[in-house]
Amino acid sequence: MSAEAERRHGGARVGRAAFSLVLIALAGAVLVKGVAFARLGAIEWGIERDAAAGTAAPAAPARAEEAAQLRAAVAPFLDEAGLRDKARLLSFRAGRRLDPPAANGVEEIAAALAVDPVEPAAWMDLAELTWPALALRPTSMAAWDLSRLTGPYEYAEMMRRARFLARRWMFASPESKRALAYDIAFLRRFPDPFLHSWQQLLAPLPAAQRRVFLEEVGAAP
Structure with a gap:
């Protein structure tokens, strides 16, 4: 094999390796996003479950404590691309369950309405x-x-x-x-x-x- 051919072959190997690394990185990012989205989905399900429970829902202090925990759980995703809409809406909904309800600022309300008008x-x-x-x-x-x-x-x-x-x-x-x-x-x-x-x-x-x-x-x- 000539030097030129070897150089082209080596370049092709480097290109394939780089492409493989990009795919691995993308797969990792998708996995991380998927896990985070699943966590937000579980939080949303919990809020909807408690709302549907009506009188069977936890007492106000326990409900408020859980709401504070939910807001803390979604806080890391409030500005994360692909997750922020759901996170902001969930944070707002959880804040409504605090005792007294969270004094949601105009920005938080606007963020919630942008997702769910x-x-x-x-x-x-x-x-x-x-x-x-x-x-x-x-x-x-x-x-x-x-x-x-x-x-x-x-x-x-x-x-x-x-x-x-x-x-x-x-x-x-x-x-x-x-x-x-x-x-x-x-x-x-x-x-x-x-x-x-x-x-x-x-x-x-x-x-x-x-x-x-x-x-x-x-x-x-």
Whole structure:
């Protein structure tokens, strides 16, 4: 074999070896991503399992401790390509289970909504978080509307929207007031557990505000 042929042959061997190393590295990266994705999937399954369990779910302190552990578990993946969307959504959902719920910042809420724009709890978090800033109150009320649009018949979110708007009744638009009146009329068909939740909602309202609120939602005694 000539020197030129040997050189070409050697170059081909080096090329094949380099290509093999690249394939091995890629396979390793895929394996690592796969394991991480499986871990996130297990966390997601755990959250969904507890949500489906309802009254059989752990007590609040244990649930809050588990939620803190879940947020810590997904934290390393919040900025990792290919995993960050699921990680950010899971972190947000786990934060809702803390006692009290995590004070999710606008960035965390935005990250969750970018992954799942039909998450009503995220829209209500945004409504509550932006309300104190006078300039953002239109955003807050728009987020309230979007929570109702994305989760119209989720009991926990229905009551959360009712509490929010009842305390800010004078600022609500006629459309939002009509929407809440409709929701309350719907909920009153199911007195248990609505009546207890309703009493808790009304109790902290000033008497004059409570009277106006009850009259305008058509629930006056």
